[in-house]
Amino acid sequence: MSVEPAPAEPTREVAPLLSVRDLHVTYPSAGAGIPAVRGVDLDLAVGETLGLAGESGCGKSSLAGALLRLLPRGTEVTGDVLLDGENVLTMKPGRLRAVRWTHAAIVFQGALHSLNPVQRVGNQIGEAIRLHSRGVSRAAVSKRVGELLELVGLPARRARDYPHQLSGGQRQRVLIGLALACEPRLLIADEPTTALDVMVQAQVLRLLDDLQQRFGLGIIFITHDLSTLAEVCQRLAVMYAGRIVEEGPSDEVFEAPAHPYTRALAGAFPVIGDPAFRMQPAGLPGDPPDPRYLPSGCPFHPRCGAAVQVCSSTHVELWPAGPDRSAACVHAPGSPVPV
Amino acid sequence: MIGLAILVAVAAMALAAPLLADEAGLRAINTTQNPTFASPSEFGPLGTDSLGRDVMTQFIWGSRISLLVGLAATAIAVLIGSVVGIAAGFFGGWIGGILMRITEWFLVIPFLPLAIVLAAILGPSVENIIFVIGITSWPQPARLIRAQVLTLREREYVDRSRALGASNWHLMTRHILPNVSPLILANTTLTVPIVILSEATLSFLGLGDPSNASWGQMLDDAFETGAVTQEAWWYFVPPGLGIMLVVLAFTLCGTALEEVLDPRLRDKRR
Amino acid sequence: MTGAPLLEIRDLRVEYPARHGVARAVDGVNFEMRSGEIVALVGESGCGKTTLARTIVGLQRPAEGEVRFRGKPLGHDRRSLRDHRRAAQLIFQDPTGALNARQTIYEAVAEGVRIQQIPGDEEALVADALARAGLRPPERFFTRYPYEVSGGQRQRVVIAGAMVLNPSLLVADEPVSSLDASVRGEILALMLRLVRETEVGMLVVTHDLGLAWNVADRVAVMYLGRIVEEGGTEDLLTAPRHPYTRALLSVVPEAEEVERQILTGEAPDPTRIPSGCRFHPRCPLVESGEAARLGIEERCRSEDPLFVPACHAVAA
Numbered sequence: 040m041s042v043e044p045a046p047a048e049p050t051r052e053v054a055p056l057l058s059v060r061d062l063h064v065t066y067p068s069a070g071a072g073i074p075a076v077r078g079v080d081l082d083l084a085v086g087e088t089l090g091l092a093g094e095s096g097c098g099k100s101s102l103a104g105a106l107l108r109l110l111p112r113g114t115e116v117t118g119d120v121l122l123d124g125e126n127v128l129t130m131k132p133g134r135l136r137a138v139r140w141t142h143a144a145i146v147f148q149g150a151l152h153s154l155n156p157v158q159r160v161g162n163q164i165g166e167a168i169r170l171h172s173r174g175v176s177r178a179a180v181s182k183r184v185g186e187l188l189e190l191v192g193l194p195a196r197r198a199r200d201y202p203h204q205l206s207g208g209q210r211q212r213v214l215i216g217l218a219l220a221c222e223p224r225l226l227i228a229d230e231p232t233t234a235l236d237v238m239v240q241a242q243v244l245r246l247l248d249d250l251q252q253r254f255g256l257g258i259i260f261i262t263h264d265l266s267t268l269a270e271v272c273q274r275l276a277v278m279y280a281g282r283i284v285e286e287g288p289s290d291e292v293f294e295a296p297a298h299p300y301t302r303a304l305a306g307a308f309p310v311i312g313d314p315a316f317r318m319q320p321a322g323l324p325g326d327p328p329d330p331r332y333l334p335s336g337c338p339f340h341p342r343c344g345a346a347v348q349v350c351s352s353t354h355v356e357l358w359p360a361g362p363d364r365s366a367a368c369v370h371a372p373g374s375p376v377p378v
Numbered sequence: 379m380i381g382l383a384i385l386v387a388v389a390a391m392a393l394a395a396p397l398l399a400d401e402a403g404l405r406a407i408n409t410t411q412n413p414t415f416a417s418p419s420e421f422g423p424l425g426t427d428s429l430g431r432d433v434m435t436q437f438i439w440g441s442r443i444s445l446l447v448g449l450a451a452t453a454i455a456v457l458i459g460s461v462v463g464i465a466a467g468f469f470g471g472w473i474g475g476i477l478m479r480i481t482e483w484f485l486v487i488p489f490l491p492l493a494i495v496l497a498a499i500l501g502p503s504v505e506n507i508i509f510v511i512g513i514t515s516w517p518q519p520a521r522l523i524r525a526q527v528l529t530l531r532e533r534e535y536v537d538r539s540r541a542l543g544a545s546n547w548h549l550m551t552r553h554i555l556p557n558v559s560p561l562i563l564a565n566t567t568l569t570v571p572i573v574i575l576s577e578a579t580l581s582f583l584g585l586g587d588p589s590n591a592s593w594g595q596m597l598d599d600a601f602e603t604g605a606v607t608q609e610a611w612w613y614f615v616p617p618g619l620g621i622m623l624v625v626l627a628f629t630l631c632g633t634a635l636e637e638v639l640d641p642r643l644r645d646k647r648r
Numbered sequence: 649m650t651g652a653p654l655l656e657i658r659d660l661r662v663e664y665p666a667r668h669g670v671a672r673a674v675d676g677v678n679f680e681m682r683s684g685e686i687v688a689l690v691g692e693s694g695c696g697k698t699t700l701a702r703t704i705v706g707l708q709r710p711a712e713g714e715v716r717f718r719g720k721p722l723g724h725d726r727r728s729l730r731d732h733r734r735a736a737q738l739i740f741q742d743p744t745g746a747l748n749a750r751q752t753i754y755e756a757v758a759e760g761v762r763i764q765q766i767p768g769d770e771e772a773l774v775a776d777a778l779a780r781a782g783l784r785p786p787e788r789f790f791t792r793y794p795y796e797v798s799g800g801q802r803q804r805v806v807i808a809g810a811m812v813l814n815p816s817l818l819v820a821d822e823p824v825s826s827l828d829a830s831v832r833g834e835i836l837a838l839m840l841r842l843v844r845e846t847e848v849g850m851l852v853v854t855h856d857l858g859l860a861w862n863v864a865d866r867v868a869v870m871y872l873g874r875i876v877e878e879g880g881t882e883d884l885l886t887a888p889r890h891p892y893t894r895a896l897l898s899v900v901p902e903a904e905e906v907e908r909q910i911l912t913g914e915a916p917d918p919t920r921i922p923s924g925c926r927f928h929p930r931c932p933l934v935e936s937g938e939a940a941r942l943g944i945e946e947r948c949r950s951e952d953p954l955f956v957p958a959c960h961a962v963a964a
Contacts, residue, residue, distance in 0.1 A: 322833020
């Protein structure tokens, strides 16, 4: 397995690894359809980690699926998804199949049903390898599977196990190994540590960090756990109601959020040792909006503590909120709306 | 929907039998004047049988017996099957074990010989037919129901109810039963055709009640009295068609019901 | 907080048969709790915290040891269990699974009232419980089904269903982990309010240390069936003494200054509990040689620390 020299700092002059422009994902339904993603722009440089945070209904999983065209048939996907310059959304099926897993791969949640329960894990990883390399001998595949398992911290002999014989953390490692099978440049991790204990989560995060350093991977890390993202990612984007509502360097966004939703989300993860969080559970009233019935103006305004009159009627966009930061709020420093 | 339409038509016919055809026509003594094996063109819409009885009358009245046996025997089978299935699934352990062994015992015994023996012992009558078919058909629903109860038992709301202090009876009736009833209902509609065919089989073999003209009985009579050789198609084709249509109708309704009541569909609405 | 403890647990052992051998899910737990107190029982999966919670509310029978509620031992005959259930209620992790999808919200809350034959106007009791759980106006929710309301509201229904019995003890098993992050605060605030208003004792079982910091008065840390450390939240979470607690706190995402102590492997399964101190195979003190330097390594491998904090290094 080749080891690419990982750039010390993600360079932004080089063409980005992934470039998403005006992505819309709409699920079919009687009537107008359900808009899960409503215009998202994203850039990911080679070797960079981007965190995508949001709760149920915000569209983050739909976004992940759209990047490799893995959404159910009939889903309407518009916009551009440029992977290494090629538009995934306009690729021919043959090219798409070739690109899937070799250029970009997805790490799913390590739940029991992410892996085929009646197939040995070694075979499942081997399947990915065989799909993308013609005429590879069984011995070679076996050897590679062993290498991948060792890479993710599992003994090679575990290839003979069935998924139910592995713990949650081990299954997650298998899924990471599976994603790396064809040496992709981009890893999309969709809630990879959500169901895991905090210690196992730390192990998996450290593993991802190691792998990223070794192979110069670009990673998009999707989760609802904002605190994890602040740890692992260089940049952070927060999604709400199908749009990105805040974006910027992760430590800045986490420590000094510009958008009220980010502030509320950050507040939901108490910092141990900080007396401000003792006996003060902080949450938002109401629930994340149903994509079919979005509020007018800024979709967050019904739950927002900082909402003002104009919020219900202004079409909000990502406006500058600091150097290399943006927020979709009328209170953002760069917002043209007077408040 | 087609199934439902057919069923409604047949049920209407069965219920309206006294209005549509004169019962007297069933008694052979009243029909000595009629020509025997008359074809439909000669006498009545469906001709007559070997004893001069109007086939149409028998067809209409026969529907009653077929439907009655079908529904009654199914009711017995499903009732026993549900009780056994729910108990076996809910309690597990040795109670479940014993119940399942009994169920399997009944399953293993071939239906026909058992039915024949029982019918021979008990004598031919509609009630006995219902009884025989009922007690030989219950194992199948029992197994299906037990399987689903096993999964339902592990659901968290059952635990919650137990935490509230519910007794086993409460759990079985208020939580397990409502959630297993779609399965029971779908299974019922699929069991009825089996039962009707069983009845037809038994009657055809001569174990039915000769004094009551069910469709199976008609087929039996037809063959016994040589309707085939006489080419009196109007005698055996209608009952055969009738059975087939009703069986088809129930099956259609049953599969439709299963789709409608599938819990996955319900969950999607969330 | 009144004098006598609400809940006392002595030498509790709960076992269940597993594929190979017997799993000692709870292996000698001693614990006490008072009314009006919120205690967080923290630990990772497999530590036995859920089994302990279920045993406390009577859903599971202990193999050994005693659960005393308001001074009286918990009987396991039908009558005692039923009475106990009125006093100790469980809040489940997944509100969607915990509610029968075919029952209306009214029925779900009224169920407890009917089973326990609580005197009074049923409708008024249900309305009151729903209102106290934050579902207002309660009448609007009577005819709704669980799938028609949001996750947070469903959890409120479960809480209402438990509170309608006026329990003295509420055991909440991961009450907010399946809810969206922004919704959690509201539910936790509700639980805090209920405790302050009714003096009910609350035991929150969770793997989330941040949650413990947020709402708990005391914390008990479980590992492989034992409580290895216990104490006031502020003390325990800022100055932990047991190596396991220290390791857990070091890997919490928000912990910045502390060096990460990522333990290797996962907790061994409860059918094969290590000899001596059950934590010694993964203990950073043993691995780094610190235990040897303190001269206690032999004790860690052979002597089971039956005191709390369950660590020979601390006791030394």
